[in-house]
Amino acid sequence: MKGILVVEDDPQLGPALQRGLTAEGYRVELVRDGTTALERALTGDHAVIVLDIMLPGLNGYRVCSALRAAGLSTPVLMLTAKDGEYDEAEGLDTGADDYLVKPFSSVVLLARLRALLRRGSTAATGRSVLRAGDLWADLTSRRAGRGATEFALTPKEFAILTCLLHAPDGPVSKEAILDEVWDPAYSGGTAIVEVYISALRKKIDAPFATHSIETVRGYGYRLTPCEQPS
Structure with a gap:
């Protein structure tokens, strides 16, 4: 069974995370510095990595x-x-999938870990590349594009796109996108989804004169397969 790599140098929090996650049935490996973390992440077999920012070494x-x-x-x-x-933007720009500010509750931590594990499982057991027309997203490399042109998407934009690609031609509610992409601790409304959809359209549709993300009034969005004009 793949486990969780916890990278935390705090002498109290690190062991506490290891004990708590072990009690929940996870196999946990704890390391306390960035250099060791990089080595273990690259050579080990982990389902998810819990990574502190302020670490000795790297x-x-x-x-x-x-x-x-x-x-x-x-x-x-x-x-x-x-x-x-x-700080959140920098963390996500380096490729992190989620971000949790200390102090946090074990309930929130476990919920976010379950969400990340679900995404990893979907990527590992389902299709590695999702397509709709000439639009594609590679779940393994976390790259996306239209035809031969690759997009520069943020982690949340990529997650929203894959959410829509899992249901081509089918409507996806704003609430479903919120539940899938945002963590359970998020207390805002669905307006944030509209903001990200607008940003996503500017990257995947506007430059190609396509209209693949349709608004389903009063519900959410539908991804319609289409090709960029030749």
Whole structure:
């Protein structure tokens, strides 16, 4: 069974996370510095990585960036005591899949880990590349594009796109997208989904004169397969 790699140098929090996750039935490996974390992540077999940002040696940003550069697609949940928007953006830009600010409850941590494990399982057991017309998303490499042109998507934009690609021609509600892409602790409304859909359209449709993301009034969105004009 694949386990969880916990990277945390706090002498109390690290062992507490290991004990708590072990009690939940997970196999847990704990390391306390960035250099060891990078080595174990690249050579081990983990289903998800819980990665602190402030670490001795390499910090979490550099570890995550190096993992993605090496082609490792294992989901990464970043932990930090910081709570600024810039810190979250930097973490996600390096390839992290989610972000959790300390202090956090075990309930929220477990919910986010389950969500990441579900995504990893879907990618591992389902189709590795989803398609609709000339639009595609590679779940393994976390790359997406239209035809030969690749998009530069944020982690959430990529997650929304794959959510729509799993149901081509079928409507997907805003609530379903929110449940799939955002963590359970998010207390805002579905307006945030509209903001990200708008940003996604600017990247996957507008430059190609296509209209693949349709609005289903009062419900959500439908992805319609289409080809860019020749």
